[in-house]
Amino acid sequence: MSFLRRRIWVILPPYLWLLIFFALPFAFILKISLAETAVAMPPYGDIWSWTSGKFEWLGSLDNFRFLLDDEIYVLSYLNSLKLAAISTLIALLIGYPMALAIARMPESIRSFMLLLVILPSWTSFLIRIYAWIGLLKNNGLINHLLMSIGVIDEPIVMLHTNFAIYVGIVYGYLPFMILPIYANLVKLDLRLIEAAQDLGARPARVFFSITLPLSLSGIFAGCFLVFIPSVGEFIIPDLLGGPDTLMIGKTLWQEFFTNRDWPVASAIAVVMLAILMVPIYIYRRIELKRLGIEG
């Protein structure tokens, strides 16, 4: 018993942090999402009342129903998922070779290379995304360069398109793809690669039979680290996307600040979280299965 009681103090802090920084704010959002809009401060009503000893439930799922009624919300979700998925794939295709290259470099320069990967994150995310406007706009650096060397006669419209969003997400989240894959690849036993070569496998075969399957957990980790924040991304679609770009982060922002409809904004957030639980659940299942076999 006293052992259990002592253990409590070891287990408690992380759960306490989760409670304070995750569960409580979420409960708050959930509460607002069940309330009605009100012209008040804060701008929503109560979800229950307690008058003269009588409890009354005032909350409703109307806000969630509203999300289904207006197709702009469903389209925002779908479009966010699509943009995030495609960006994640591009980030994987760029990040994996980079991670592999760094992992195969001499040990002495690996940490320097990693430093270069994370160096941009020392500047504000907002400013770095803002900088892309200067690169992508019609009279921006890229168009200017392409026209001056005569590749194109007219500027290519890049800013305020989905292309710009892909650029922004891939650029902004690439380190989150590279780092877990690198951490995985650098641990890979090089003798396995030699053994595969020894058994007659050419380099491409070695990659697809040995390196890639053994780095799957790094790939999953990287993909989820890029995918999950990209779905709810607001800054990138706001700065680089067009006026008709539908992304759930931007829609949420508009509900919250432009429409001042806190309950609907909260409902959007709750549904987004619910949607993101699906890939997180899948990821856990894959990881558990993998550990179950290899452990």
Place this chain on the structure above:
Amino acid sequence: MSVEILNVSKSFGDTHAVQDVSLTIEQGEIFALLGGSGCGKTTLLRMLAGFESPDSGDVRINGESILALPPFHRHVNMMFQSYALFPHMTVEKNIAFGPAQDGLSKQEIAERVDEVLELVQMERYRKRKPAQLSGGQQQRIALARSLAKKPSLLLLDEPMAALDKKLRMRMQLELVSIVEQVGVTCIIVTHDQEEAMTMSNRIAIMDAGRIRQVGTPQEIYEYPNSRMTAEFVGSINLLPATVTACAESTTLQLKDAASTVVCRDTRAREGEAYLVAIRPEKVALSTEDEAAGPNCLRGVIDDIAYLGSHSVVHVRLENGKIMQAHMSNVSRDARTQIDFEQPVTLSWEPESVLLISEDD
């Protein structure tokens, strides 16, 4: 399918890992590379497998140089020191990996897998992953995998290093019997002299990147050509001496001892200095005060290590040096017949003496 290694050298920076090594290994031979840690054994093996390329020299199989071939085109397979089994593949898939690269049909691959699994008696474990196997079982699978392509040359890098002692002895014999059954030419790298002697037909002793001696286990043990090989394989008594007379036998005067040594080695010339080398099991130990003569030394017992089948007796000579003699424990109370500080006489036959040059 003879393997010729011709004047091969390899340096890493200023480490001369392998220096001017030449060896010829015959078809079907089990050849051991024996040497201490860091003497270049693995580097030599990796050059045969194609993972390192020599700075100079040539490697030929059946008279044809293989140096231009990348590892995946060489008919050479290696069993890695820690086995390097693919952790994400079953035993079956691990073994099928090699044959599958040759573009064999599914049917042929399955036959190969069955064949080698039977050879190492691991049919029951074909669906397991490497992590679900014991060290000894992993070794069998690694061996099976490296045999599945029917290589011209099989390389084994410290094959027993990961096994405990008891299993090691059993696997040494079993591995040899499998390799002989297949008839593949085989090079075994080891730092364990017993392992080399148990498993191989011939041994090359390596030291600091060079080959010091090549021979059958018996040749290496009985006729070491240098102080290094003599001391590396088994234990040996080395007594400095100077040649005083050469006829049909050679007589030497021991340094710092009154006795003389007579031996059958007739290469020596008068006045030359040598090390008189005598294996401890060839030294007879007597508690009787025998008449002093050639090949005879007196001393007192300094230490006795009882090893069951025999005891290793350390005798302190009159000049303070220690000499080892083996005493066979023929009777149960053999150990109790001698005691510390007891005066004894050591003697040996002239045939048992080997002369080794001082300078090395």
